[in-house]
Amino acid sequence: MSVATRFAGLDRNTRVVSGVGTVLLTLTILSFLVAPALTGYLALAFAVFVGGAYLVDEENTARFLLFVTTTSTVLILAFITVYLLLNAFPVVREMGLYLLVGSDPFWNTGSNVYSLVPMVWGTLVTTIIATLVAAPLGVAGAVFISEIAPGWAREVVKPAVEMLAGIPSIVYGFIGFTLLNQFMQQELSLPTFGSLFVTGVVIGVMALPTVVSVGEDAIASVPDAMKNGAGALGATDWQTTTSVTLPAAFSGVSAAVLLGVGRAVGETMAATVILGNVTDLPDPLIDVFGNTITLTSLIASQYGAASGLQFSALFAAGVVLFVTVMGFSVGSQLIERRMQSRLGGEQ
Amino acid sequence: MSLGTDVESSDALVTGDASTRELVSGGLVALSFASFAVGLLALFQYLPADTPVAGTTVSTLLGGVLTLVGAGTVALGAASYGDLLETSPGHTGGLASAAFVGLLWFGVGGLVAAQTLGLSLLWPVVALAVGGVAAAVALVAREDLGITLSAGLFVLLSGLVVLTGAVGPGWQWDPSTLSIVVTGLVGVPVIALFAGLIGAWTTARVYGGFGAQGRQTGAYVLVGTNAAGMLALLASVVGFIAVRGFAPMTEGIKYGLFWGPWTWFNPPLVDTWVVVEGPILWFYWPFVMEGYSTTGGGIDGILPAIVGTFWLVVGAVLFAVPLGVGAAVFLTEYAEQGRFTFLVEISTNGLWSTPSIVYGLFGLAFLVPRLGNTNSILAGQLVLGFMLLPLVVITARESLKSVPDEYRDASAALGVSKWETIKSVVLPASLPGVITGIILGIGRIAGETAPILLVTTSSPFPSEVAGVIEGGFRFTSAFPFVAVPDINLVQSSSALPYQLFAVIGAGLGENIDFAWGTALVLLLVVMSFYAVGVTSRVYFRRKLNQ
Numbered sequence: 001m002s003v004a005t006r007f008a009g010l011d012r013n014t015r016v017v018s019g020v021g022t023v024l025l026t027l028t029i030l031s032f033l034v035a036p037a038l039t040g041y042l043a044l045a046f047a048v049f050v051g052g053a054y055l056v057d058e059e060n061t062a063r064f065l066l067f068v069t070t071t072s073t074v075l076i077l078a079f080i081t082v083y084l085l086l087n088a089f090p091v092v093r094e095m096g097l098y099l100l101v102g103s104d105p106f107w108n109t110g111s112n113v114y115s116l117v118p119m120v121w122g123t124l125v126t127t128i129i130a131t132l133v134a135a136p137l138g139v140a141g142a143v144f145i146s147e148i149a150p151g152w153a154r155e156v157v158k159p160a161v162e163m164l165a166g167i168p169s170i171v172y173g174f175i176g177f178t179l180l181n182q183f184m185q186q187e188l189s190l191p192t193f194g195s196l197f198v199t200g201v202v203i204g205v206m207a208l209p210t211v212v213s214v215g216e217d218a219i220a221s222v223p224d225a226m227k228n229g230a231g232a233l234g235a236t237d238w239q240t241t242t243s244v245t246l247p248a249a250f251s252g253v254s255a256a257v258l259l260g261v262g263r264a265v266g267e268t269m270a271a272t273v274i275l276g277n278v279t280d281l282p283d284p285l286i287d288v289f290g291n292t293i294t295l296t297s298l299i300a301s302q303y304g305a306a307s308g309l310q311f312s313a314l315f316a317a318g319v320v321l322f323v324t325v326m327g328f329s330v331g332s333q334l335i336e337r338r339m340q341s342r343l344g345g346e347q
Numbered sequence: 348m349s350l351g352t353d354v355e356s357s358d359a360l361v362t363g364d365a366s367t368r369e370l371v372s373g374g375l376v377a378l379s380f381a382s383f384a385v386g387l388l389a390l391f392q393y394l395p396a397d398t399p400v401a402g403t404t405v406s407t408l409l410g411g412v413l414t415l416v417g418a419g420t421v422a423l424g425a426a427s428y429g430d431l432l433e434t435s436p437g438h439t440g441g442l443a444s445a446a447f448v449g450l451l452w453f454g455v456g457g458l459v460a461a462q463t464l465g466l467s468l469l470w471p472v473v474a475l476a477v478g479g480v481a482a483a484v485a486l487v488a489r490e491d492l493g494i495t496l497s498a499g500l501f502v503l504l505s506g507l508v509v510l511t512g513a514v515g516p517g518w519q520w521d522p523s524t525l526s527i528v529v530t531g532l533v534g535v536p537v538i539a540l541f542a543g544l545i546g547a548w549t550t551a552r553v554y555g556g557f558g559a560q561g562r563q564t565g566a567y568v569l570v571g572t573n574a575a576g577m578l579a580l581l582a583s584v585v586g587f588i589a590v591r592g593f594a595p596m597t598e599g600i601k602y603g604l605f606w607g608p609w610t611w612f613n614p615p616l617v618d619t620w621v622v623v624e625g626p627i628l629w630f631y632w633p634f635v636m637e638g639y640s641t642t643g644g645g646i647d648g649i650l651p652a653i654v655g656t657f658w659l660v661v662g663a664v665l666f667a668v669p670l671g672v673g674a675a676v677f678l679t680e681y682a683e684q685g686r687f688t689f690l691v692e693i694s695t696n697g698l699w700s701t702p703s704i705v706y707g708l709f710g711l712a713f714l715v716p717r718l719g720n721t722n723s724i725l726a727g728q729l730v731l732g733f734m735l736l737p738l739v740v741i742t743a744r745e746s747l748k749s750v751p752d753e754y755r756d757a758s759a760a761l762g763v764s765k766w767e768t769i770k771s772v773v774l775p776a777s778l779p780g781v782i783t784g785i786i787l788g789i790g791r792i793a794g795e796t797a798p799i800l801l802v803t804t805s806s807p808f809p810s811e812v813a814g815v816i817e818g819g820f821r822f823t824s825a826f827p828f829v830a831v832p833d834i835n836l837v838q839s840s841s842a843l844p845y846q847l848f849a850v851i852g853a854g855l856g857e858n859i860d861f862a863w864g865t866a867l868v869l870l871l872v873v874m875s876f877y878a879v880g881v882t883s884r885v886y887f888r889r890k891l892n893q
Contacts, residue, residue: 036717069670069672069673070674070677072670072674073740076733080706084708086712137576148571149574157578159885163874166794166874166876167585168793171866172584177855178855178862188533208577236562238567265702266703268797284524287526296702300707300797315712318705325705329696
């Protein structure tokens with residue numbers, strides 16, 4: 001059914017409200033793109049029209065307004081994508097593949113040479129360390145809350161994990177900067193200030209609550225009937241958990257880990273503050289106590305002084321980040337969807 | 348009387364061996380945890396490994412305890428294998444456990460081969476061989492022998508290494524590929540932490556009598572330790588900041604009770620002023636009531652940052668809550684499951700996981716040039732609103748879904764239209780959940796630094812509050828005879844998380860107290876939102892389940 005026939009099928013009021021409303025709203029948004037000075041008047045016109053329409057036909061106007069709000073997330077995501085790509089375009093045209101495979105010099109604002117290799121490496125190393133911290137501990141925490149803990153312990157641990165999620169990233173960064181970096185220098189004679197290892201561990205701790213909360217939801221969604229069946233066969237609680245509950249919730253738990261990894265990839269402030277942010281690879285490459293920079297901390301530490309091609313290169317870093325994290329997000333959603341349909345089918 | 352004797356004697360007969368086992372292994376579990384705890388204290392140098400204790404050092408003591416645990420574990424395993432203890436071991440240690448100890452010994456073999464023996468190329472072979480043997484022992488031998496041998500020997504070896512001083516306070520390791528130097532002051536605690544956990548796991552398995560029950564006890568010990576660790580982490584982060592930040596935050600607080608004029612007026616026809624006096628409470632808290640002092644004297648405060656955070660949060664909520672709740676209502680009440688809802692769900696979850704710095708970049712490229720071409724509160728409000736939006740959609744949707752369908756049906760049966768039903772039945776019923784989600788979302792965006800760093804802030808140490816509202820409602824002589832206050836959102840401002848970032852960036856030297864104080868205020872603001880949100884969620888969930 002084409003849009004036109006769909007439109008014709010609606011009653012007159014709906015047609016007027018959604019037609020005129022959509023036109024006015026589109027004009028408002030377009031005017032913000034090209035002539036922000038006009039946006040105020042057009043927004044006012046839209047508000048007046050909607051207000052009037054609401055007085056005449058409450059039902060249809062409400063429905064139209066709710067529909068408009070629903071499109072907001074899609075619109076915002078589309079705008080983010082478009083503007084990141086637009087701004088990253090100049091550096092991609094200039095540097096081409098050198099952005100992703102370049103060698104020394106990696107990042108030189110003097111000669112306008114930009115390669116994201118050190119940043120990608122830094123993000124990769126910190127994310128791997130963070131995942132090694134967050135995935136096992138987070139899944140164990142989720143199992144504890146949903147399967148093992150007696151009532152009182154759950155009442156304590158669950159809110160505590162939620163509170164842990166609330167500690168701002170800059171506070172973690174501050175603690176890493178003042179306490180952990182100092183510890184590394186004093187006790188482990190680390191020659192430089194900041195290291196990938198500390199950054200990764202701190203980011204892992206920050207991603208922990210995400211893994212616990214999402215994983216706990218997944219484990220809790222396994223039907224009791226399955227667990228009771230195992231219990232009736234004489235399995236211990238732990239046997240039930242490892243051989244029934246966790247396999248059934250496997251996709252949900254892996255979605256939780258993926259979300260946690262996504263969080264770790266995008267974590268900005270802790271990396272910016274703890275790392276030394278040098279745009280070079282650590283030497284030797286596998287020196288996890290070395291210093292480099294991540295995609296996120298590149299943006300946060302250089303946005304102020306950047307212009308021209310360097311500014312565009314920051315957006316290229318943003319695109320790499322955005323694409324990676326979106327991949328993790330979409331992947332975890334597809335996995336979760338599969339789990340839902342599977343468990344739903346067995347019930 | 349005779350009955351009582353009967354029960355006692357039968358108890359003794361059945362559980363005699365079990366109680367010895369539980370006593371010994373329980374003691375070993377406690378010892379393992381003790382060495383874990385001491386190792387933690389030693390690692391962070393609260394109790395350095397070379398501290399003298401009763402004629403010896405902490406390090407030697409740890410080594411002794413671990414040796415005892417290791418030897419005890421092996422002895423318990425042997426006793427169980429010789430049927431001296433009542434246990435119910437499985438015929439194998441289990442695949443997961445075997446893989447676990449195999450990995451452990453792989454690490455030991457690799458480190459010894461590469462660092463102690465100096466095999467530069469051959470070390471993976473040695474590591475694989477050692478790990479393989481350990482895993483095979485755990486997998487093939489009967490559980491009580493396999494697990495206690497493979498894991499107990501690891502603890503025993505760790506203990507002996509520390510006890511004999513092979514890794515002692517004077518020990519040093521300078522790996523060529525890593526830029527760190529590990530001294531005994533770090534090495535000993537790390538060994539104690541590892542071996543303590545392994546010892547606790549193994550002895551807990553003995554405590555449970557091996558078999559399925561033993562595995563459960565062992566696993567629960569590890570998982571429980573992990574949960575306790577998360578609690579400890581929360582307590583130490585909050586505690587550390589509270590202890591360090593309290594003094595700078597509360598410095599210079601002054602308050603007093605005065606007797607002073609409340610109000611005064613001139614009653615008609617009387618040529619005198621009537622003054623009403625009363626007690627006045629005066630309160631002055633410089634850290635949160637002043638800006639950063641420009642003169643150098645006085646106490647530096649963070650009022651501009653607090654006001655900035657307030658405006659940012661207000662703007663973001665005003666932007667995101669109507670949009671988010673509206674979208675949630677449309678998705679649950681109107682939309683049918685289809686391509687459109689799928690698209691909206693994907694983008695909502697995508698927005699949820701988009702890194703905050705990407706929002707900042709977007710704001711920098713899209714909003715700032717269109718909003719006065721300057722860093723502004725308005726841009727920050729919008730960007731934080733974009734971040735808050737998916738949180739509101741997700742939580743509001745969940746809470747709308749939990750409204751029972753009977754409510755909607757009952758309302759429809761009375762002939763009430765759909766929108767009227769949503770307005771007067773569905774939304775009020777879901778309000779607690781929606782509000783809880785909003786509160787938690789506010790907590791999250793109030794602590795965000797990266798986006799406002801790019802679009803809102805300019806001066807690292809502001810002394811003046813951003814004047815968002817200038818003037819008040821007042822009557823004027825010209826048309827339209829009332830003046831509304833000027834609201835100016837297009838100006839830069841500080842915010843609490845940015846303030847902390849700015850101090851770190853400017854060098855902590857003399858500002859370290861200011862930084863701890865700022866961190867404490869930020870933590871208090873964010874945590875209070877979370878505390879309220881989490882508590883109200885628990886409260887309403889409990890009420891719903893009644």
